[in-house]
Amino acid sequence: MLFILDYGAGNVASLSNSIKALGYSFRWIETPEDFDVATSLIFPGVGAFESAILHLSRRGLLEPLRQYILSGRPYFGICIGMQILFESSEEATSAGLGMISCPIRRFRDDDKTVPHIGWNTADSFDESPAAYYYFVHSYCAPYDPEKSPNAAEWAHTTTLYGQEIFISSVKKDNVFGTQFHPEKSGKSGLALLNAWLGGKHVGQLPSPVHRRRNGRGLTKRIVACMDVRANDQGDLVVTKGDQYDVREKVDPLATTSAGAVRNLGKPVALAAKYYDAGADELCLLNITSFRHSPLQDQPMLAVVKAAAERLFIPLTIGGGIKDTVDPDGTPRSALEVASAYFRAGADKVSIGSEAVYAVERWQDNNRICDGTSAIETIAHAYGRQAVVVSIDPRRKLLETEDKVDGNEVFPDDDGNLWWYQCTVSGGREARPLSVVQLARGAEALGAGELLVNSIDRDGTGLGFDLELLSLVKRSVRIPVVASSGAGNAVHFVEAFQKTNVEAALAAGIFHREEVGIQEVKDALHNADIHVRD
Numbered sequence: 264m265l266f267i268l269d270y271g272a273g274n275v276a277s278l279s280n281s282i283k284a285l286g287y288s289f290r291w292i293e294t295p296e297d298f299d300v301a302t303s304l305i306f307p308g309v310g311a312f313e314s315a316i317l318h319l320s321r322r323g324l325l326e327p328l329r330q331y332i333l334s335g336r337p338y339f340g341i342c343i344g345m346q347i348l349f350e351s352s353e354e355a356t357s358a359g360l361g362m363i364s365c366p367i368r369r370f371r372d373d374d375k376t377v378p379h380i381g382w383n384t385a386d387s388f389d390e391s392p393a394a395y396y397y398f399v400h401s402y403c404a405p406y407d408p409e410k411s412p413n414a415a416e417w418a419h420t421t422t423l424y425g426q427e428i429f430i431s432s433v434k435k436d437n438v439f440g441t442q443f444h445p446e447k448s449g450k451s452g453l454a455l456l457n458a459w460l461g462g463k464h465v466g467q468l469p470s471p472v473h474r475r476r477n478g479r480g481l482t483k484r485i486v487a488c489m490d491v492r493a494n495d496q497g498d499l500v501v502t503k504g505d506q507y508d509v510r511e512k513v514d515p516l517a518t519t520s521a522g523a524v525r526n527l528g529k530p531v532a533l534a535a536k537y538y539d540a541g542a543d544e545l546c547l548l549n550i551t552s553f554r555h556s557p558l559q560d561q562p563m564l565a566v567v568k569a570a571a572e573r574l575f576i577p578l579t580i581g582g583g584i585k586d587t588v589d590p591d592g593t594p595r596s597a598l599e600v601a602s603a604y605f606r607a608g609a610d611k612v613s614i615g616s617e618a619v620y621a622v623e624r625w626q627d628n629n630r631i632c633d634g635t636s637a638i639e640t641i642a643h644a645y646g647r648q649a650v651v652v653s654i655d656p657r658r659k660l661l662e663t664e665d666k667v668d669g670n671e672v673f674p675d676d677d678g679n680l681w682w683y684q685c686t687v688s689g690g691r692e693a694r695p696l697s698v699v700q701l702a703r704g705a706e707a708l709g710a711g712e713l714l715v716n717s718i719d720r721d722g723t724g725l726g727f728d729l730e731l732l733s734l735v736k737r738s739v740r741i742p743v744v745a746s747s748g749a750g751n752a753v754h755f756v757e758a759f760q761k762t763n764v765e766a767a768l769a770a771g772i773f774h775r776e777e778v779g780i781q782e783v784k785d786a787l788h789n790a791d792i793h794v795r796d
């Protein structure tokens with residue numbers, strides 16, 4: 264019987280969906296005795312090494328896990344489930360299982376953004392072609408055969424990130440482990456899981472024979488975004504605004520009614536289409552959730568669940584991640600809201616308005632992180648890689664009372680000075696906070712990634728706001744996703760070449776089928792920008 268060990272952090276829904284999609288059934292490890300009857304075991308983990316060890320120890324599962332692995336029965340550890348095989352981690356004071364004598368270390372961030380988020384190749388030591396898998400982690404096992412011969416003996420594949428080579432999968436006897444997430448790695452991930460589930464885990468996967476590394480490192484990511492809201496009939500639809508206005512303008516041909524919410528399709532069907540077309544990631548934003556509690560929004564949770572059952576790439580859900588009160592007066596924390604989305608199948612949550620308020624409070628509090636904001640509580644529970652901050656800035660003419668640094672102020676052609684002002688509630692309210700102040704504050708509070716929209720460019724097709732992206736990119740060390748304004752494939756090339764963002768997102772051109780995801784990737788290939796095939 265296949266068992267899965269869940270230590271309560273991260274999205275195990277993805278793994279369970281993948282296993283079910285491959286036609287296998289499983290049970291969850293609930294008690295130490297379950298290890299006795301398990302004939303194979305998967306331990307997936309996102310989040311922190313320390314909390315994994317503590318959680319397993321508290322539930323009395325750490326020693327049974329060690330005994331299970333030593334018994335020779337098949338084990339597959341994913342991410343933290345692989346790292347736990349090592350002796351220790353810089354992230355934690357607790358020791359790991361110590362089967363691989365090498366410490367897990369934090370990536371250096373002098374030459375690259377940390378966490379390492381996205382698609383990279385797992386380069387095998389034989390001649391098999393490198394496959395792309397999805398990674399999300401800040402700590403890794405460095406590949407250094409001289410310093411750690413025992414670790415090198417276990418190394419099954421390595422991966423290049425910046426100038427660092429790390430062990431991206433390990434294999435020895437009954438034990439297999441991957442730093443990447445096969446359950447989030449599309450078809451190549453499903454194929455790997457299927458091979459392991461089919462019994463190819465004991466010595467039948469390619470053997471490590473030490474060879475050159477052939478990887479090119481992390482790819483740039485193409486993200487398809489769906490803004491979701493109820494239309495006037497109450498159905499959840501994918502909509503798309505022009506500068507955030509999602510209602511139809513007066514239609515001279517009268518084929519649609521002016522004022523109606525634009526309907527560009529059903530969220531799950533569109534999400535499935537983009538997965539099949541090769542999107543690297545998907546994003547669903549519940550754009551009117553500021554009006555009510557997402558926990559009451561069962562249709563949206565059902566959409567996330569149905570999408571997660573159909574897609575095996577990372578899914579970000581945004582909208583309404585904040586402390587709320589249910590209509591019956593029950594208070595709900597932002598962490599509870601995020602947890603509901605994670606349980607439904609989200610891999611990351613995106614926080615908009617609440618991040619602005621949190622950074623304002625942080626600034627007023629002498630930049631002290633007191634652990635209470637939504638960013639902090641969710642990052643603490645699920646890891647910072649699970650927390651995206653979505654920024655909705657708009658250009659604003661500089662006035663004497665505006666408190667912005669000189670390097671955030673730009674002149675226009677007429678000599679006027681303007682800056683990027685943050686907004687909340689989908690652009691409805693401007694706040695006295697600049698985009699750089701928000702980006703830096705969000706990073707300090709624990710965000711793992713920034714989604715940088717532009718109200719001025721949204722839906723215009725004029726291209727990404729390169730000035731805005733460069734400004735944010737040079738202000739933080741976490742990954743930045745460019746959003747708003749893509750009108751053709753060249754706009755993506757420009758964004759990557761001129762601002763070095765990690766990912767670029769589009770909505771309208773994909774929904775209206777004006778540009779395809781493959782067309783964007785072909786243009787990037789031709790410009791020698793590394794993307795997943």
Ligand code: 1PR
Nearest residue numbers: 504507550582583615616653689721722747748769770771
């Ligand atoms: O504030 O935490 O509840 O989150 C609300 C989220 O909903 C935020 O991420 C905010 O950006 C988003 N949102 C709110 N109102 C709108 C709207 O359009 N009226 N969507 C909205 C903004 C922007 C992108 C869009 C890109 C690309 N969405 O998601 O997809 O601009 O579009 P394009 O390629 O067509 O130019 P909270």
